[in-house]
Amino acid sequence: MIEARLIPDGGYSLSTRDKETGLGWLALARVKGLGCASFKRLAEHFGDPTKAFSASPGELAEVPGLDRDAAHGLASFSDWAEVRKELKRALATGARLVPFGASDYPARLRTIADPPPVLYVRGEMREEDSKAVAIVGSRSASDYGIRITQELGRGLASLGFTIISGMARGIDGAAHEAALAAGGRTLAVLGCGVDVVYPPEHERLYENICRNGAIVSELPIGTPPFSFNFPGRNRLISGLALGVVVVEATEKSGSLITAGLALEQGREVFAVPGEAGASRSRGTHRLIRQGAKLVEGVKDVVEEIAPQLLERAGSAREKAPLALPSDVGTEAKRVFGLIAERALQIDEVIEASGLAAARVSEILLDLEMRGLLKQLPGKRFITGR
Structure with a gap:
């Protein structure tokens, strides 16, 4: 019998079947022989961990791709x-555990082949963090690399x-600092426990990220930053993002691992060109030769990712139509109705509405100021949800 669970606010509760699954997800992370890919097969087959732990050998044999070691370990x-001790250790450090079955487990991370059963989080992960770009690169960055990273x-x-x-x-540290300097949000995915500050000189950065984003790891509390942890960490960086930008990387850089994982996960891969012949440019230049999108500025990234944002915005509109205030005029309602059907550029709005260009611009500005519309790159408008 599983006797405890994680609850949404990070608390700890005992007993009752509907409160068992949180601890079960954490237990699945500790089953010998059960990797994250096998875990996903179990999750898809049984739906919740209590069913997996109570399954008979015959039922486990029916799980596609589950090998004998994993079945025996389970x-x-x-x-x-x-x-239970691990859960208490996490809560004692101020960490929150987000199990695979929780509603706030990142939706994009669920789609990768090997999602972690549980995420340890310090700070706060929000729904808005699904609109994310990863920026990674050399630990021995040049002044040029730092400057480009800050701009991006x-x-x-x-x-x-x-x-x-x-x-x-x-590059990693510069990317976090740049987001914070702009008043934005940033997530740091660690190759150690969320209670371990690595490197030590980033202690202040770590605390700032906790206040304006989140520190995230799949590893238990207190796990040191062993080198073998980082390839697994990299799949989470790419898995959480719409795309990965690589700024400066040698031919053996871990950033290339992240880029490769991003491709496997169906994410966009970008690379910033560097100095010809420089060792820290060889990795990024190789990515560009292999088809990565060349990045010279923010526009290059946003234009490539915009279709994904439009698709997501369309889904949101279908789920929850935005009601208009009573003081919105007839012409503005017409413009809003056109954009509610699909994202439109300003020229398309002018043509479809039959209104003068100046009047359309005035209406779009008013609706945008009210938060009823949002403007994407290319002067394309969507509704404000």
């Missing part, structure tokens, strides 16, 4: 006391993008 698991981070953050990186020295 059937023989008994380390519930240690799981500030520019994207000012447009409402959450900046994701790994809080490492060099």
Whole structure:
């Protein structure tokens, strides 16, 4: 019998079946032989961990792709006391655990082949963080690399993008700092426990990220920053983002691992060109030769990602139509109605509405100021939800 669970506010509660699944997700992360890919197969097959832990050998054999080691580890698991201790350790550090079954588990992360059963979070992850771009690169960054990273981070953050990186020295740290300087949000995905500040000189940055974003890890509390943790960490950086921008990378850089994972996950991959012949440019130049989008500024990133934003905005409009205030005039209602059907550029609004260009511009500005419309790159408008 599973005896405890995680609840949405990070608290701890005992007993009752509908309160068991949180602790179950955490337990699945500790089952020997059960990797994240096998975990996803279990989650898709059973729906919640209590069913997985109570399954018979025959039922486990029906899970597609679940090997014998994983099935044996699940059937023989008994380390519930240690799981409860891990939960208490997390709460004692101020961390919150977000299990795979929680409504606030990042939707984009659910889609990757190997999502973690549980995320440890310090700070706050929000729904708006789904509009995110990852910026990664060399720990030994040049002045040029830092400057470009700052421009990209500030520019994207000012447009409402959450900046994701790994809080490492060099490009990662500069990306987080740039987002914070622009008053934006940023997520740091660590290759250690969320209670471990690595590198140590980023302690102030760590605290600022906790206040204006979140520190995220799949690793248990107290886990040191072992080198073998970082490839797994990289899949979460790319998995949480719409796209990954690589700024300066040698041919053996871990940033290239992140870029490769991004491609596997169906994310956009971008690379900033560097100095010809420089070792820290070889990785990014290789990515560009292989088809990564060349980035010289914020516009290059946003234009490539815009279709994904339009698709998401369309889905939101279908789910929750935006009501208009009573003082919105007839012409403005006509313009709003056109844009509510699909995203339109200003020229398309003028043509479809039959109104003069000056009048359309006036209406669009008024609706945008009211928060009823949003303008995307290319002067394309969507409704304000």
